[in-house]
Amino acid sequence: MIRPVPANSMSHSWSQHQTTRDRAAAASHLGRADASVFSTASTDDPLQEQQISALFCDLNGFSSLVEQTTDLASAYGRINASLNAMLDEVELHEGTVSDFQGDSVLGFWDAKSALIPEAVAACRAAVAIVQRFSTMNTTGLMGEFTPLAPSIGICTGTGLTGPMTVGHLRKQGVFGRPVNSASRLQGLSRKLNIPILIDGATARCVRNSEFDIRSSLRACGRFRLAGMSKAVTVFELMSSPDADLVSMSEAAVRAFVDGDWSGCTTNLKQFPADDGVARILLDQMTARSFQAPSDWDGVITLCGK
Secondary structure, three states: OOOOOOHHHHHHHOOOOOOHHHHHHHHHHHOHHHHHOOOOOOOOOOOEEEEEEEEEEEEEOHHHHHHHOOOHHHHHHHHHHHHHHHHHHHHHOOOEEEEEEOOEEEEEEEOOOOOOOHHHHHHHHHHHHHHHHHHHHHOOOOOOOOOOEEEEEEEEEEEEEEEEEEOOEEEEEEEOHHHHHHHHHHHHHHHHOOOEEEEHHHHHHHHOOOOOOHHHEEEEEEEEOOOOOOOEEEEEEOOOOOHHHHHHHHHHHHHHHHOOHHHHHHHHOOOOOOOHHHHHHHHHHHHOOOOOOOOOOOEEEOOOO
16 A cells, blocks of 8 residues: 655655655665555646556465464565566566555556557556466465465556556556456456456457457356446456367357357366366356346346446
8 A cells, every 4th residue: 555655855856856766765665556546647637538558467466465464574575576576567568567555466557558559568467467376376476375476457448647646645546447447357357266357358458459369269158246336347367378169159149149059058068177267167057047137237236346
């Protein structure tokens, strides 16, 4: 969480004239993840409304780790290493870290920050985060702790970016529907046990690009996320392409949305037993005795984040 800064020091310690030495000292004192979210931009800079891609990343297993540990210092060290891994990949892929709290990081990309389309940059960062945690967990870098796994949501749309101030706190912030939706998609990714979920707008940007992640998109269905009225088309962004799973998922989701639940059930028999998408589609059909309602709109409504 952002630490309070005394109001009378804001114009000196954290202004646009802050020296490299000052920032290095602050980073050393606060820890890199704490210091990185403070903005060096002038508070006079205007907020800009523009297309952005927001990435929300959270760690599965964080709450149980904190609850069960008898060594808070070691647990904090692990979480800090995890936050820095997420922060690194956002920044390496030309994104901005807007905020972090507990085990969560919010990053965003806009036209100014990325040399490639912002949605593509965000997706590449997400894949890199998942791969980095896989390496950290398998090489023993996390010590004796149970491995942590990231769950990530990405949404693309119009948002406000720029210096944001609340009282004496200031950060390089982002605001708008993409941020809320990215958070909800992150929650859904945990429910489905899928590392990365993206919305339809992000998927369209990726598919219209010439970059190497187009073949890694898997249809998951249409969802009305908690607290939101409009349905969102959701895709899994896979770390490595799986053409068979992509094809099977497209057929199953299409049949489900169209109300052809007999065809959907037949398609789902080909899926792995622990597949999250297959599970939620089957749960929805089972709850309705495998008969689509007369007013069926193809949307799965979620009540909780």
